[in-house]
Amino acid sequence: MFGLVDCNNFYASCERVFRPELEGRPVVVLSNNDGCVVARSQEAKALGLKMGVPYFQVKAEFEQRGGVACSSNYELYGDMSRRVMWYLQQRAPAVEIYSVDEAFLDLHGMQQHFDLAGWAGDVRGAVRQRTGIPVCVGVAPTKTLAKVANRLAKKDALAGMGAGVLVLDDEAQRREALSRVPVQDVWGVGHKNAGKLYAVGVRTAAQLAGVGDAWARKNLGGVVGARLLHELRGFSCSGVVVEPDVRKSVCKSRSFGQVLSEMEQVAGAVATHAARAGEILRHDGLAARLLTVTVETSRFANMPPPYSSSAQLTLPVATDDTLTLTKWAQRGLERIWRPGLRYVKAGVVLDGLERAGVNQQASLFGDVATSPARAKLMRALDALNGRFGTGAVKVAAAVPAPGTREPWGMRRNAKSPAFTTKWGELWQVKC
Amino acid sequence: MMNLLLSCGFPSPAADYESELVDLNRLMLRHPDASFLARAHGESMRGAGIHDGDVLAVDRSMLAQDGDIVVACVEGEYTVKRLSKRVDSVALVAENPAYPPIVVRNADNLRIFGVVVLVLHPLVTEGRRGLSYVRPQ
Numbered sequence: 001m002f003g004l005v006d007c008n009n010f011y012a013s014c015e016r017v018f019r020p021e022l023e024g025r026p027v028v029v030l031s032n033n034d035g036c037v038v039a040r041s042q043e044a045k046a047l048g049l050k051m052g053v054p055y056f057q058v059k060a061e062f063e064q065r066g067g068v069a070c071s072s073n074y075e076l077y078g079d080m081s082r083r084v085m086w087y088l089q090q091r092a093p094a095v096e097i098y099s100v101d102e103a104f105l106d107l108h109g110m111q112q113h114f115d116l117a118g119w120a121g122d123v124r125g126a127v128r129q130r131t132g133i134p135v136c137v138g139v140a141p142t143k144t145l146a147k148v149a150n151r152l153a154k155k156d157a158l159a160g161m162g163a164g165v166l167v168l169d170d171e172a173q174r175r176e177a178l179s180r181v182p183v184q185d186v187w188g189v190g191h192k193n194a195g196k197l198y199a200v201g202v203r204t205a206a207q208l209a210g211v212g213d214a215w216a217r218k219n220l221g222g223v224v225g226a227r228l229l230h231e232l233r234g235f236s237c238s239g240v241v242v243e244p245d246v247r248k249s250v251c252k253s254r255s256f257g258q259v260l261s262e263m264e265q266v267a268g269a270v271a272t273h274a275a276r277a278g279e280i281l282r283h284d285g286l287a288a289r290l291l292t293v294t295v296e297t298s299r300f301a302n303m304p305p306p307y308s309s310s311a312q313l314t315l316p317v318a319t320d321d322t323l324t325l326t327k328w329a330q331r332g333l334e335r336i337w338r339p340g341l342r343y344v345k346a347g348v349v350l351d352g353l354e355r356a357g358v359n360q361q362a363s364l365f366g367d368v369a370t371s372p373a374r375a376k377l378m379r380a381l382d383a384l385n386g387r388f389g390t391g392a393v394k395v396a397a398a399v400p401a402p403g404t405r406e407p408w409g410m411r412r413n414a415k416s417p418a419f420t421t422k423w424g425e426l427w428q429v430k431c
Numbered sequence: 432m433m434n435l436l437l438s439c440g441f442p443s444p445a446a447d448y449e450s451e452l453v454d455l456n457r458l459m460l461r462h463p464d465a466s467f468l469a470r471a472h473g474e475s476m477r478g479a480g481i482h483d484g485d486v487l488a489v490d491r492s493m494l495a496q497d498g499d500i501v502v503a504c505v506e507g508e509y510t511v512k513r514l515s516k517r518v519d520s521v522a523l524v525a526e527n528p529a530y531p532p533i534v535v536r537n538a539d540n541l542r543i544f545g546v547v548v549l550v551l552h553p554l555v556t557e558g559r560r561g562l563s564y565v566r567p568q
Contacts, residue, residue, distance in 0.1 A: 020542070021507040083464040090464075130465035130492045132544075420467060429502055429509045431473035431481055 001139055001169070002240070003105035003120060004146040005088060005127070007081075008134040008154065010101035011039035014080045015070050017132035018419045018427050026067040030055050033255055033411045034071055042158055071412035079420045083131045091123050096240040104143055106240035111169070120165040140168040143238055144231035147187040148177055148205060174234060178206035188228050193220055209233050247284055250277045253294065253347025256408045260343045264401075266295065267333055269408035271397035273348040274329040278322035279385070281350065282378055287318040289352030291325065293332030296345035311335040320356050321374055322381065326395050346408070389422055459549050465492035467545065469502065469509075476500070476511055478526030485552045487511070491545035502544040505533055509544060 007013060011029040016022045026047050029039035037044075037053050047065060049058060055069060062069070081100045089095045094106035110116065120137040127135050136157055138150025149166040156162030168174050184194035186205045196219055202208050209232040216225035227237040252273035260266050270293055281288060294310040311332040319325065329348050384393045391398075400406045417425035460466040471485045479500055481487065487502075495501045497516040502509050503523055512523035512533065521541055523533040535541045553560065 020504045020509065023507070086464045130462065132491065426486070427467060427469045428472055429469045429487070429511050431471045431476045431483070431511045 001107040001111055001116060001141055002143050002146040002236070003092065003107050003123075004098075004138045004143070004150040005084075005103050005105065005123070005135050006138075006150050006154065007084060007101035008136060008158070009039065009041050009045075010081075010133070011070075011072070011077055012041035012044070013133050014077050015073070015416055016041075017080070018076075019416060022068055026062065026065065027070065028055070028062070028067065029070050029072055030414075031072060033257055034069075034413055038072065069414055071415035073416050073418065075418040075421045076416065079418075080131060080133060084127055084133055084135070087127055087130055088123070091126075094240045094242050096242060104146065104240050107139065116169070117163075117165055117167045120167065121163055124164050134164075136164045138166050138168075140174070141234045142231040142236040143240075144187050144228065145174065145177075145234065148181055148232075151185065152177055152180060171234075175206060178209055178232065179204055181205040183208050186228070186232070188224070189220075193225075196220075205232060247286065247353060248351070249353065250280050250288070250350040251347065252277045252280075253345065253349070254408075254410065255345045256343070257411045258407060259298065260407060261341065263333075263337055263339070265407045266337075266343050266346055267330055268398055268400060268406065269346045270329050270333050270348060271326050271395055272391070272406070272408070273346065274325040275322045275394055275398055276390070277348050277350050278320055278325045278378075279382060279390075281320040281353070281356070282382060285356050286353045287320045287356040288325070288350035289315055289318040289354065290350065291315060291328050291332060292349040292351070293329050293336065294345075294347040294349065295333070295336060295343055297338075297341040297343045307341075309336040309338075314352075318352065318354050318356075321378060323374075323395060325350070326397055330397065387423070389424055459488040459551075460490075461548075462490055462492040465545075466490045466548075471511060471550075473511075475525040475527045475530040476513075479513065480552065481511065481526075481547075481550050482552055485550050487547050487551075488549040489545040490548045493546045493548070495543045495546050500547040502547060504542040504544060511547060514543070 012027045015027060015029065022041075024043065025041075026044035026049075027041040028037045028044050028049060030036065031038045034055060037049055037051060037055055037058070040049055040051065044062075044067060047062070047067070049062065059069070077100060084101075085095065085097050085103055088103050088105060092105035092107065093110075096104040096106075098104055107116065110119070116139050120139050124135055124137050127133060136150055136154040138146045138148065138153050140146040140149045145168055149168045153162060153164055153166035156166075157164035166177070168177050181204060183189055183197050183202055183204055184191070186208060189197070189208070197203075197208065202211060209229060211229065213226055213229060216229050217223070219225065220228065230237050254269075254273070256269060260269075277288075290312060292310055292312045294308060296308040313328050313332050315324070315328055325348075333346075381393055385391065417427070419425065419427045456463070459468075467489045469487045469489055471481050471487055472483060474483060481500075489502050495514055497514060499514050500511065501514045501523075502511055503514070505523065510523065510533075512525060515522040515524045515532070519536070521535045521538055523535070525532065
């Protein structure tokens, strides 16, 4: 058996743990630069707010109805996610962290020893108690069915019915559940396939489970489609994948809070991304050999899509050194810079990652950037930024002109404190 | 990170016994997933040794018992008080005579965030403690 634990309205729930005044009110979380709605509380969904809608379009009415908008606070969401996953790992033999707010549990053989519905209800209650995050749990013989079970458990729980837990362990329950799920909501049925299925009259997951194997192979992506049907019929085709993916690249890219046309300003954004990417490399013990700088421009205001350009550089020695990465990133930017354009986004991508210090070819000319002193400097930099907050100490190129805010910085006008990850933003309680 | 340590002298006899620093987190956070640190503001719990600016460790995994110091939600705001269960009500009691207890008659109106399990109280001023440095790994 498999379990799927999924957090309810995760980002909005994270905000509420530390901000009880948000309880019962419509809450939305906005994307970078406070652009679009990326998460909604149940109350906000009930108001009819759609996912992805530009916030300025709904702001006036939303606020008039008591709604609260929060800028995205990824430090907080990341920490709360770690807490939920950490606890699940204590309770289940194997856990696949599927996304920030979702995990598959391997419950193989557990039904012999536990009443799974009782066990799942207990886990649900404990996650809520320990982290403050409400979750729903679906349990079924396959991952696809566990998804279905979770979906139905959540629908019922949010409608004020059910226990937030659904176990599908017999044939009648499985059929009944599948008949309640529209085919486009089945895990693995994309938008395109849903269209094909509708065209032949398949509207529910139950009907999908009944289509012929040959038809599925032909029309739903070959073996992928056949597996999907098998899973819906209760025959598991995939297990829980515990090993985390090995990092293949680091990408730091972000829209500016405003349009920029000064090279110095865009260079500041690029330097900021390079520094942050370097920090990630050092954290993971990796070094990069390839560096790509990207910019996106909007040549005419209000005329998407923007034109984009990139430059890839091969570094002489794989490195995790912020100063070296910044230097090469600036050279990349100089290559693709076209004066007079209106830039809206810049990014740095690091590829060709290898373990730092392993098989690393030292430069023939005693490069200062690979010296032990430089590694020590980077450790000190990371320690300072870890203690005083990201960007407390930065390279000069990433410092904005005196007296100005970072012109490339994000608009995050309504961000909660990080609460759990920074001393300077620690959760405050009254005595 | 390049660790090119080319040492040539006599090896330190202590090298085999290197271990990690005693980790304060392990004392403060018995349940790391369920524990949250908070900065206390106010004087109402002075009698319990909680001063303005102290850091508290709050554990959500414990069931709050009579007499525990808890973080409770009162009128949409978190406050630190001692939990006192009475026959027909629950009171959140301050440890400072200047602050009257908050009496909650309907238990449904009381939400407890967690139990305060530890308080970190500095005994000298921040200034005298000096700038902290972070030990390189």
